[in-house]
Amino acid sequence: MLNDTNWTSDFYILTQEEAITVQSTLHPFIFFLMWLNVFLTTGGNLVTIIAFLRDKNIYSKPGNMLILNLAFADLKVGLVSLPWFNLWLHYGDWIFGEHLCKWWVIVDYAATIESMLAMLLISWDRLFMVENIQKYIRNQTRNRVVSVIIGSWLLCYAFCMFAVLLVEPITGERNIDYTVDCDFPPNFYLSVTIFEVIILFVIPVFALFYFNTKIFYIIRKRAKSVRPETLTAPMSHVVDPNQNKNSTSFANQNHQHQQESSSRHNEHADEESTNHQVTRRSLHKDRKAAITLTLLVVTFILCWAPYNFVIIMELVSVNSVPTAFASFTEYLLWLNSVINPFLYVATNPLFRKQLKKMFSCKYHD
Template sequence: MSVSESEYSASWNSTEEGYTLVRNIFVVVVYGGITLVTIVGNLLVIIAFSRDLRISRKIANWYILNLSVADLTVGLVSMSVNLIWLMTDDWPFGEISCKLFLLVDYVVTNVPVCTIIFISLDRYWLLTKKLDYPKYQTKTKATAFIVFMWTFCIVFFGVLTFVWIPITGYEEEIDYSWNCELEATYHFEFQLFMIALFFVFPLVTIACLNIIVYRNIRERSKGFVRSKPVATSASKEPISASNSSVNQEQIDDDGTNNSLKKGTSDLSLISLRVQKNDSMAASVKTARKTEKSSVDKKQKEFNRHRKAAITLAVLVGVFILCWLPFYITSLLGTLCEICVPELAWEITSNLLWCNSTINPFLYAAMNLYFRENFIKLLGLKRCLKKHSEPLTSSTEG
């Protein structure tokens, strides 16, 4: 090797090392920050659930707790291990560790999909069962549904991870010294099955349930247009009745003009008229209060269901945004592996994991009780005080 070639090689190695160092710093700062936010955010959800009875007593929030447990595991396992993988460019843990990692990763990323379905069902049952909802949906049933989700995903992906080759006879040559992939994902038919089972079916189910909820809310909202109270016409009735009594009092029964009798009659009629007016006014006031209380109660119920529907719609929208690119990339990768660059795989995979990062912020933005607990746990009491003052005034209004 000549001197010039030696210098060029040294310069190239130095440049490559500098690039690797900058890249690793970027990965640690950006990706490590996202991983930390995922872990802390979901921990806040779990702590808020455990310490606030206003949150834990609602059945729907038990599904949110389950969602946060899965998302927390994504941050602790999937994203943390992938951070090491990104820095080393190779899989340094071997075959057994790879399969255990894949099992955990596939389970904790697909349990939230099942959870969102049950959250949608819970909202649908709340609207359709109405007063029978507390009897129909209990914590025991919610716990059974949650156990079923985890059991199904563990068994399903456990089979795919450890006994796919003995069952199907297909064998893919995967070098576990630098790569970690699920053998089943190399088959186009399996990718179609996965998309149908864990994306299309949940999406159609959630969309149908949301449409039913939306129609229910829209029908309820038609009766909330305030009209003039009917009692206003009744308030005029005592006046006409009193006028009639006044005209009637001017005519004496025997046609005489006895001033004493007339004065006494006037006082009695005036007293009777005042009593009637007071009685009618009290009746009108009571009727108005009853009407206002009934309308306010229905309005609060409508607002509660509408807010829940909006929250669920946002969760579903984020789910589509995070999962659809991953499945499209996976499907294209099975048809033409060289057509999908490595960067596309990294972006879509991490976008899927980032769904676990976004979820706690959705709860903070949509749920007042979660938001209050987050601010308290983070020590931002001043922000909570500033936030609660306009909220209280708007609620009173």
């Protein structure tokens, strides 16, 4: 924590006086950033939820319910996880007691795990859509998506409540002094922690990599099948307007059937050109969606990897990780919830349009 003793030990290359000077100088700036993080996480995800609910074009699509679910999980991080952690760092010790600690840990872990599951579900949903759009439309209904979301939340809370409320009674050990500390009880057992890291980080990373690699492969394969020459060829059959006039005049005299044949040919060419344009627009939307998912996955790995490494290292070698760095990795994990809503702004034109309406007070279309 950021009390005097721990801070000094973390900056062990400094003298006692220098460490105190660094602490007094950085504390206001650090706590400003910490509460700014709370504001950005809560505000960003709340705006995301409101924007999606206000736009029928977004809300009506079942797959977008998964994005709403991700925003809701990240909102809980901003409302619960970060504020209480900031207060803990401010006081130096956990002064809020055992019951509040257990409630906080349950909600915090459930929200962060659900955030991870939401990204898995979003990637799976996009892969399902890209692989077989007709089957996706038939089977991926709003009720089914809502059922999956509710099931994932129940699973998260069941796991977290078991770990927090029953691990200590089952093992008969109390490793947490709730007058100064607050933690996830399974994190005190190396084998359980390694299993936890595999289930909650390693497997999701491989699953996200598989989903998004396959999405990119399918999109690239389709893009190659739509060759530039096939897209432009139909336009070469469009008849010049002057030629049309001459041809029509001539056909009115002697070759009426040629005019009809030419008209049918042009209609077919126009229809083929339109189909290719629709295909190109669809490919462009799929590429943008794939890029968004890739950014979500990369952000997830960068934010979660340090924390999972640290919780193992702390058990393998006691006091091997500086307290300040351990706190930083926890914050980095939660930073994932700050970044996600800004990815929607950068990559979703409908969301950007809805935001412009909201902030310009245009509440009606």
